[in-house]
Amino acid sequence: MNMQNQPLYNPLEPWSWETYRQLEKESDLRYEYYDGEIVCLAGASNRHSDLCTNLTLQIAPAARRKGCKARFQETKVFRPDGEKYFYPDGVVTCQPLDLQAQNGVRNPVIIVEVLSESTRSKDLGLKLREYLSLSSLRHYLIVEQTECAIYHYRRNAEGRWEVVFYESPEQTIDLPELETRISVAAIYEGITFGPEVNLAEEEMAEYETKEVDVN
Amino acid sequence: MGQKAILPTTLETYIEIEASSKERYEYYDGHILAMAGGSPEYGQLQVNTDTALNNALRAAGKPCRTFSSDVKVAIQSVRRRFYPDLSVVCGPVERDQKETQAITNPVLVVEILSESTESLDRGEKFWGYRQLSSLREYMLISQDKVVIEIFSRAEDDTWRIQTLTAPGQTADLPALGIRLNVEDIYFGMENIMN
Numbered sequence: 031m032n033m034q035n036q037p038l039y040n041p042l043e044p045w046s047w048e049t050y051r052q053l054e055k056e057s058d059l060r061y062e063y064y065d066g067e068i069v070c071l072a073g074a075s076n077r078h079s080d081l082c083t084n085l086t087l088q089i090a091p092a093a094r095r096k097g098c099k100a101r102f103q104e105t106k107v108f109r110p111d112g113e114k115y116f117y118p119d120g121v122v123t124c125q126p127l128d129l130q131a132q133n134g135v136r137n138p139v140i141i142v143e144v145l146s147e148s149t150r151s152k153d154l155g156l157k158l159r160e161y162l163s164l165s166s167l168r169h170y171l172i173v174e175q176t177e178c179a180i181y182h183y184r185r186n187a188e189g190r191w192e193v194v195f196y197e198s199p200e201q202t203i204d205l206p207e208l209e210t211r212i213s214v215a216a217i218y219e220g221i222t223f224g225p226e227v228n229l230a231e232e233e234m235a236e237y238e239t240k241e242v243d244v245n
Numbered sequence: 246m247g248q249k250a251i252l253p254t255t256l257e258t259y260i261e262i263e264a265s266s267k268e269r270y271e272y273y274d275g276h277i278l279a280m281a282g283g284s285p286e287y288g289q290l291q292v293n294t295d296t297a298l299n300n301a302l303r304a305a306g307k308p309c310r311t312f313s314s315d316v317k318v319a320i321q322s323v324r325r326r327f328y329p330d331l332s333v334v335c336g337p338v339e340r341d342q343k344e345t346q347a348i349t350n351p352v353l354v355v356e357i358l359s360e361s362t363e364s365l366d367r368g369e370k371f372w373g374y375r376q377l378s379s380l381r382e383y384m385l386i387s388q389d390k391v392v393i394e395i396f397s398r399a400e401d402d403t404w405r406i407q408t409l410t411a412p413g414q415t416a417d418l419p420a421l422g423i424r425l426n427v428e429d430i431y432f433g434m435e436n437i438m439n
Binding site for chain 2: 151154158159162183190191193195
């Protein structure tokens with residue numbers, strides 16, 4: 031997830047699960063919760079969104095063909111056995127209850143995270159461990175934003191986790207549960223790796239004024 | 246171990262700095278990064294793991310040697326030079342031609358995770374070590390709770406993962422032909438073992 035890692039509270043005294051549930055109910059913002067820590071999720075860069083769009087385009091049609099659903103950017107995943115909630119960038123579920131439910135996914139088959147500087151530590155560490163311990167999960171895809179590099183954690187035939195690394199656009203990612211293969215090139219289509227271009231406030235203001243002139 | 250500021254430097258300058266400085270630096274394709282000290286937990290995990298590795302290797306009669314975090318690993322193909330927390334070489338040690346202090350053929354690299362270095366150890370450093378054809382095992386050890394992760398290279402460059410989270414479990418290092426007990430690695434750290 032692209033988020034600012036800013037705990038809302040000094041974790042000397044952890045947030046209670048009830049407080050978190052209340053916060054999620056009342057607020058329009060999204061928060062993750064792990065054992066007493068609440069982290070607010072901030073907006074994403076355009077490149078992050080573009081990568082999520084590409085991933086959706088590749089994964090969603092295959093998921094639909096198999097009677098599964100791909101949900102990107104908004105869906106909560108939670109551990110049935112613990113007080114932890116996560117918002118991965120993308121999740122695929124094929125489980126009937128999850129397909130009907132309106133409040134999050136309990137049995138994900140695939141989880142996708144697009145890395146950003148502020149979240150890479152959690153995506154590669156704490157969240158990785160949490161995700162891999164979900165018994166339903168078969169694939170965890172971690173996609174770099176600043177270079178062509180994908181970490182593909184997958185369960186092998188014996189149910190053990192293994193990881194493969196893709197660094198070339200010619201490689202393909204096999205997702206047998208969805209009977210599909212995604213090319214690395216398709217995930218990075220239209221993505222440029224240079225430094226992010228951020229419009230300054232003055233430029234934004236100018237842009238807005240011009241739009242008004244046209245009207 | 247922790248890490249500090251990153252500065253642009255050529256490899257030649259880096260090697261000169263390393264030869265003359267008391268501080269240690271890592272090299273990342275044109276940039277250097279100073280190494281910081283470690284916590285007591287870090288130090289204990291390092292010594293415990295070192296002991297466990299050496300005991301197991303000797304008991305099994307393996308021609309392998311364990312190196313401390315003072316020994317640097319050079320990865321010429323991607324212009325990186327890292328100080329792993331521990332490394333193991335089996336058979337003759339190969340040294341870097343430009344910098345004979347650095348080794349180039351570890352079979353196992355161990356990194357002890359801290360909050361400031363975890364994403365580096367899982368990301369860029371693992372990527373760098375993977376470029377060494379000698380590397381068969383990569384071991385990550387957490388400081389704040391019992392978590393040992395071992396990545397073992399299989400055919401077709403797939404890495405099998407073992408995750409150990411409790412005393413009584415054993416970590417399998419197939420390329421070295423040895424097993425390590427979780428409680429030996431976390432010896433003396435009962436506060437996090439329970």
